[in-house]
Amino acid sequence: GAVVSQHPSWVICKSGTSVKIECRSLDFQATTMFWYRQFPKQSLMLMATSNEGSKATYEQGVEKDKFLINHASLTLSTLTVTSAHPEDSSFYICSAHGPLTGGYTFGSGTRLTVV
Amino acid sequence: TQLLEQSPQFLSIQEGENLTVYCNSSSVFSSLQWYRQEPGEGPVLLVTVVTGGEVKKLKRLTFQFGDARKDSSLHITAAQPGDTGLYLCAGLVTRDDKIIFGKGTRLHILP
Secondary structure, three states, X not given: OOOEEEEOOEEEEOOOOXXXXXXXXXXXXXXXXXXXXXXXXXXXXXXXXXXXXXXXXXXXXXXXXOEEEEEEEOOEEEEEEOOOOHHHOEEEEEEEEXXXXXXXXXXXXXXXXXX | OOOOEEEOOEEEEEOOXXXXXXXXXXXXXXXXXXXXXXXXXXXXXXXXXXXXXXXXXEOOEEEEEOOOOOEEEEEEOOOOHHHOEEEEEEEEEOOOOEEEEOXXXXXXXXX
16 A cells, blocks of 8 residues: 655754655655644644645745755655744654545654754 | 534543544535544544545444535444544545645543
């Protein structure tokens, strides 16, 4: 079945630094990838949608200059949290969708802690 | 903005009891999905319902899609401690090809 690998599974960084999270579709081509953020005890909130080779579409209230998304290939999308602050600490989850999968496959998430 | 209201948000019941979780919206979705999420992991798809009025069963779990495709329910029969977790409903927004989630139901089954 369709598998999405997300890396790293957890990361701790200092305030002011940048962190990159990778999302890879291992056995299918993902034309569209989605990035979600989940705070403790809450549901998943869609941050942005990225299509391969084009700019990401950000949801209202999400700072595109802070959360840089790159989807340069059909199997890889990256989310870079720039100048991270403690309030950016959260669980980030990616999801991938391809024309042949017929569904949306989620990664296992990345726990970001900014200290 | 299409919103999904999920209820209840929290539910703690004894093993063996039945329960129903509801997912409602004022908007029509082309499909609704139900996920289960364990702490520290991504959500795992349980079922997708597409046709209005559709009913799907997954062992002790029964999923129903409303006739108007605006709401859905998840019914668990004879709940077991292993059913404990966060249950999320999600709707597919056809226009944007994206999935939006309800707030989730945190279910705790007491042995």
